[in-house]
Amino acid sequence: MPVAVVVLRETAAGERRVALTPDVVKKLKARGADVLAEAGAGESAYFSDAALDATQVLDRAGALARADVLLRVQPPDPDEIAGLKAGAVVIAHLQPHRDPERVKALRDRKITAFAMELLPRTTRAQAMDVLSSQAAVAGYKAVLIAAEAAPKFFPMLTTAAGTIRPSKVLVVGAGVAGLQAIATARRLGAQVEGFDVRPETREQIESLGAKFLDLGVSAAGSGGYARELTAEERERQQQALADHLKGIDVVVTTAAVPGRQAPRIVSAAMVAGMKAGAVIVDIAAESGGNCELTEAGRTVVSPNGVSIIGTVNLPASAPIHASEMYARNLYNFLELSLNDGALTLNWDDELIAKTCLTHDGRILHEPTRQLIEGAQS
Template sequence: MATTIAAVRETTPGERRAALTPEVAKKLKARGAQIVIEAGAGASAYFADAAYAGVEVLAAAQALARADVFLKVQPPTLEEIAALREGAVVIGHLQPHLAPERTKALRDRKITAFAMELLPRTTRAQAMDVLSSQAAVGGYKAVLIAAEAAPKFFPMLTTAAGTIRPSKVLIVGAGVAGLQAIATAKRLGAQVEGFDVRPETKEQIESLGAKFLDLGVSAAGSGGYARELTAEEREQQQKALAEQLKGFDVVVTTAAVPGRRAPRIINAAMVAGMKPGAVIVDIAAETGGNVEGSEAGSTVVSANGVSIIGTANLPASAPVHASEMYARNLYNFLELSLKDGALTLDWDDELIAKTCLTHAGEIRHEPTKALVDTAKAQD
């Protein structure tokens, strides 16, 4: 029997992305799957129902009841989980560290849930990596926000009134978001420097035409992420960074570790030492912030006139391309298991096994299991 794949409208405030695009729906149908969507499932990303050729358009409750596989951008609500059949499959960005009750509901409904942020960071997994695809949008948008808020031009300009010096921009963190931010700031003509505690990023930063800011601290880790700094390393980094920040007009911070609070990199004292009118854009504001005092979705102005812009869900601000990339990521993950319209999960495949959050009434991800057990003990 053909697998039925469903998508509904995202209900999280401000979320404009769609988990299923017309392009991906067509590809899934070509692999033998049946597709059902809620009316308006892609409307906020400018994908009309009519663009989903050969797809059934239903009410949300009907789509959920029919779903063998449920595709999501934001984690499913408790109501959506309750509406799914036992044994259904959920695939999306599930944020299990933020809501133990959601993981418990998935477990209790015997839902097989794949949290795409748990996907192993391997070469084979790159085409499925939702964190990277959406981080690219975030890095791009963050620099545009900074350029709009800055009281200076980004590029050097030669005018009848004299030469205007370019803005000095620092990008903190050289992951996907940081590298996209560096590239965007360079395109806008700024004088750009990049900083990361992982020494292997120096070549990547310089390949984009930026200067590597060396603070004398190295924290190479595993899986593409930095290890946690020691107290001595953190003190050395903060002292050196505080001095360097005095010369920058714009700072964009992008440091994040999935499933954990964002590392604090810039404290209030550093902000106080920056020049009046400087702008900081903190991409990590939603997960605790890289900058002391940043607030997700708000701009805070310090006593010395530094604007700290805490962003919220930047990928949703470019819903067309963000949705296209996200939906392709999910398709590439589904492709591992979808054969002639039937879904067959190969638990010997590490991409499937390690991305699994819940299955057959069990929590498969040990850190999340411990979190749920702790929450239960506290009830």
């Protein structure tokens, strides 16, 4: 029997993406897989059942019961896990550090679960990197939100009433989201600076036409992520940043460390020193925020008139393109194991081995296992 790849309608509040799109369905069928979809699975991303063109369209329970592979955007809920057969494969953004009980349920149900955020950051893995693809959407949308909220134009305008100076925009963090934010702000005509504690990002920031903000502190780390700063380094960085923020109109913060709280970069004291009408858009709001005053899902206005916007799930606000990129990421990962309609997992492949969270009743990701089960004796 061909492997049955299943996609469900996402049920998390505000989630409009879908894990399979029409072009990926065609690719899966060409590889010999059956594609089963819950009725209406793609409607929130504007893909009708007819456009999705799955092999079969079923109700939720029926699709789950048939699933050899379940593709999700958000992690499956307890009922979905219970509805899967033992040994089924789940591929999703699983956020194991946020919900140990979900990990236990996947383990106890003997589900082979792949957490795409655990994917090694290698050249070979780039086409499967859901964090990068979705971060690009977030960086783009964050700047549009900032431009709408700002009480000033982004570009310089020459009018009969005089010349309007461009807004000064600072993007904190030069990962995928930050670089996309810089590029978008530049397209809108703002005067843009980029800041990152990793000195190697200077060339990337400057290649986009922005100025690199050097605060005299380096935190180059491993795997493309920044290391945590020492107390002394943080104090020096924060004082220099506080002084610089006094002249900034818009700040977009994008600094994040997967599986951990977002680093606090913009303090309440820094906000108090900013000018009235300034705007901060915090992409990291869901993991605690880069700004001390950020509240996820809310806009907070400081006593001195600075708006701090705590964005949540920005990729869901561009569901068509975000879904297309996400679905391609999942397909490229699944393709490693899919041959002539059969699924064969190669545990010698580091992309498969290191992305696996649970398998055959065990938690394979060691940090998660220690969090849940403790160190083995």
